[in-house]
Amino acid sequence: MKITLPALAGALICGAAALGGANVFAAPTPTLQPIAPGQKTGAPCVTKFAPLAYFNEKCARCHGQYGSFYGDDFGKGQSDAQLHQSVDEMASGPAQAPLSAHDVDVLTAWHRALRDGKPFVAVVSAAPDGDGFQLQGEISPGATLEINGENIEVKDAKWTARVGAGALKLRARKGEATTEVEASAAAFGP
Numbered sequence: 001m002k003i004t005l006p007a008l009a010g011a012l013i014c015g016a017a018a019l020g021g022a023n024v025f026a027a028p029t030p031t032l033q034p035i036a037p038g039q040k041t042g043a044p045c046v047t048k049f050a051p052l053a054y055f056n057e058k059c060a061r062c063h064g065q066y067g068s069f070y071g072d073d074f075g076k077g078q079s080d081a082q083l084h085q086s087v088d089e090m091a092s093g094p095a096q097a098p099l100s101a102h103d104v105d106v107l108t109a110w111h112r113a114l115r116d117g118k119p120f121v122a123v124v125s126a127a128p129d130g131d132g133f134q135l136q137g138e139i140s141p142g143a144t145l146e147i148n149g150e151n152i153e154v155k156d157a158k159w160t161a162r163v164g165a166g167a168l169k170l171r172a173r174k175g176e177a178t179t180e181v182e183a184s185a186a187a188f189g190p
């Protein structure tokens, strides 16, 4: 599996995988990082930050739940860097809730997904559970999720799933648009 780091997320240790060499995740960049950097188990990559929950709490009074006031033209013509800057400035300015560089990257990834009309999906926590993990995650409202080909129940843009320690393929689908994320122990190296 080939791991590519998201352009805006240099600090991330594992990122979206590029399937078949094409950088299909360039737009929504699912931002994922290890549960504990350097650990050698099969822990999935997680953000440790729940961008949608944060947005609904800190940004929605002006921009609507899940950005519902942004409008259909949101972000059109804006570069990733411009979005990143807006998110960073909004967090420390009007929202009065400054974010770490990593968390700005994660929240920006969701904004990029909005701009590009793609579903966003992230693993936000992973607790060891027997020989696997109990995952919690977020996903764009209205999107469906498969992990390794199995349908995962989504409720209020959140999901939970128990997974084994091996490779994971998350596929979010909304209408015709699909976002795929791969995460596995391979991302952590030996």
Ligand code: HEC
Pocket (backbone or CB within 6 Å): 055, 058, 059, 060, 061, 062, 063, 074, 075, 083, 086, 087, 090, 091, 092, 094, 095, 107, 111
């Ligand atoms: C007090 C109201 C308020 C809050 C809270 C707020 N914003 Fe904004 N936001 C605005 C206004 C007004 C604009 C448009 C003017 C501007 O760009 O400064 C804007 C613009 C933006 C834009 C650019 C929109 C576009 O169409 O180009 C983004 C992205 C954005 N905000 C994200 C956020 C995020 C993320 C948060 C939470 C961290 C947030 N905002 C919190 C009022 C707010």
